[in-house]
Amino acid sequence: MFRIKTLNRISPAGLSKLDNTRFSVGDETDNPDGILVRSSEMGDYVFPDTLRAIARAGAGTNNIPVARCSEAGIVVFNTPGANANAVKELVLCSLFLSSRKIVSGIDWVKQLARKGEDVAAAVEKGKAAFVGPELEGKSLGIVGLGAVGVQVANVAVKLGMKVYGYDPFLSVEHALNLTRSIHRVMDLESIYKTCDYITLHVPLNPETKGMINTDSIHMMKGHVRIINLARGELVDTKDILEALETGKVGCYITDFPNNDLALAKNVVAIPHLGASTPESEDNCAAMAAMELKDYLENGNIKNSVNLPDVSMEFSGMDRLCVIHKNIPNMLGSIISILSPENMNIENMVNKSKKDYAYTMLDVNSKVPENVIDKIKAVEGVLRVRVIHH
Numbered sequence: 001m002f003r004i005k006t007l008n009r010i011s012p013a014g015l016s017k018l019d020n021t022r023f024s025v026g027d028e029t030d031n032p033d034g035i036l037v038r039s040s041e042m043g044d045y046v047f048p049d050t051l052r053a054i055a056r057a058g059a060g061t062n063n064i065p066v067a068r069c070s071e072a073g074i075v076v077f078n079t080p081g082a083n084a085n086a087v088k089e090l091v092l093c094s095l096f097l098s099s100r101k102i103v104s105g106i107d108w109v110k111q112l113a114r115k116g117e118d119v120a121a122a123v124e125k126g127k128a129a130f131v132g133p134e135l136e137g138k139s140l141g142i143v144g145l146g147a148v149g150v151q152v153a154n155v156a157v158k159l160g161m162k163v164y165g166y167d168p169f170l171s172v173e174h175a176l177n178l179t180r181s182i183h184r185v186m187d188l189e190s191i192y193k194t195c196d197y198i199t200l201h202v203p204l205n206p207e208t209k210g211m212i213n214t215d216s217i218h219m220m221k222g223h224v225r226i227i228n229l230a231r232g233e234l235v236d237t238k239d240i241l242e243a244l245e246t247g248k249v250g251c252y253i254t255d256f257p258n259n260d261l262a263l264a265k266n267v268v269a270i271p272h273l274g275a276s277t278p279e280s281e282d283n284c285a286a287m288a289a290m291e292l293k294d295y296l297e298n299g300n301i302k303n304s305v306n307l308p309d310v311s312m313e314f315s316g317m318d319r320l321c322v323i324h325k326n327i328p329n330m331l332g333s334i335i336s337i338l339s340p341e342n343m344n345i346e347n348m349v350n351k352s353k354k355d356y357a358y359t360m361l362d363v364n365s366k367v368p369e370n371v372i373d374k375i376k377a378v379e380g381v382l383r384v385r386v387i388h389h
């Protein structure tokens with residue numbers, strides 16, 4: 001029985017993938033083999049020795065201490081693209097909200113009613129204060145052309161916008177799905193200087209943290225509208241509030257409110273709803289649960305952020321799974337431990353991702369405990385597991 005701990009509410013569409021004859025799932029589970037998480041902060045989480053994998057039902061893994069997981073031989077998964085459509089739709093909504101003064105207009109109508117005014121008459125008299133431009137013909141800058149950025153680009157082109165995109169690491173898969181009508185730029189400055197609207201779709205990491213600050217805002221057009229449904233820390237709160245005050249930034253829409261932003265003028269602060277649709281919650285949960293299941297049951301890895309994609313049909317009796325550092329002679333060291341035991345390797349795979357690697361070997365006999373201990377003792381080996389077929 002595998003023990004799975006949930007740190008957030010995970011859609012039943014995902015939990016149902018973990019059948020209760022093989023998995024016990026709960027938010028109180030001790031010593032879990034796997035964790036299912038959404039946005040819970042895991043920075044200080046103490047990993048039990050039992051923990052083998054964490055699956056993030058979502059895209060961003062900045063709430064998970066990935067480097068620490070790698071060193072402990074814990075596989076971290078995410079669910080690429082599973083919530084991208086939901087975010088794209090909220091970006092669309094944000095583009096309209098940032099342009100047309102819909103939120104402040106609605107607030108004003110309520111105020112009129114509360115004051116007992118003749119609302120129908122008052123709106124016709126006062127609505128000029130809420131004029132806002134159309135999107136057609138305006139320029140949109142997209143920072144990050146991944147699962148979300150590509151979908152935003154494709155739909156913005158259909159709205160008649162001039163779309164500029166920046167992503168120095170654009171993947172082939174995303175490039176193939178990207179509209180040909182986009183102007184791909186090679187530096188952020190071009191986005192900042194050209195665009196009436198800027199939307200962020202990059203992960204939060206040391207390179208992207210605080211990328212929208214006084215210096216970058218200085219390069220932007222007056223009254224630029226900025227949309228940030230990616231992560232709050234991409235934008236320096238103090239700097240954007242100053243720019244909103246002067247009118248340099250016309251509107252800031254964020255999915256990551258804090259106390260300073262919540263009541264600020266020309267800020268629309270959404271309570272992290274980017275992925276909050278039933279469809280996307282189901283997609284993310286199902287994908288995360290399947291990743292966890294396939295890893296725990298079969299040793300296969302798909303969509304991990306710290307280890308390579310590795311998948312192999314079972315052949316043989318036992319499967320030896322070794323997570324190790326990506327350093328020379330690891331495979332040689334493992335095989336030299338198996339050979340004297342007369343263990344025949346039926347099939348094997350060895351792949352790396354940056355500093356870490358994964359070796360899976362199917363052998364035609366049972367792997368004895370002393371062999372496991374010897375492999376564990378090899379310098380650079382982080383985690384050893386045997387799956388009996």
Ligand SMILES: NC(=O)c1ccc[n+]([C@@H]2O[C@H](COP(=O)([O-])OP(=O)(O)OC[C@H]3O[C@@H](n4cnc5c(N)ncnc54)[C@H](O)[C@@H]3O)[C@@H](O)[C@H]2O)c1
Nearest residue numbers: 059060144145146147148167169201202203229230274275
């Ligand atoms: N509000 C929400 O609920 C919600 C939902 C989904 C994703 N997100 C956030 O949005 C981010 C993007 O999501 P996604 O699904 O498109 O992820 P993704 O991994 O598919 O795309 C991220 C893209 O950013 C690019 N990138 C990385 N560093 C960059 C840099 N310095 N400059 C420009 N591009 C860079 C990558 O090459 C990649 O193409 C996530 O990391 C997450 O933080 C938020």
Ligand SMILES: O=C(O)CC[C@@H](O)C(=O)O
Nearest residue numbers: 038039058059060275276
């Ligand atoms: O789980 C959520 O609701 C948000 C997920 C989102 O922030 C992500 O990075 O995918």
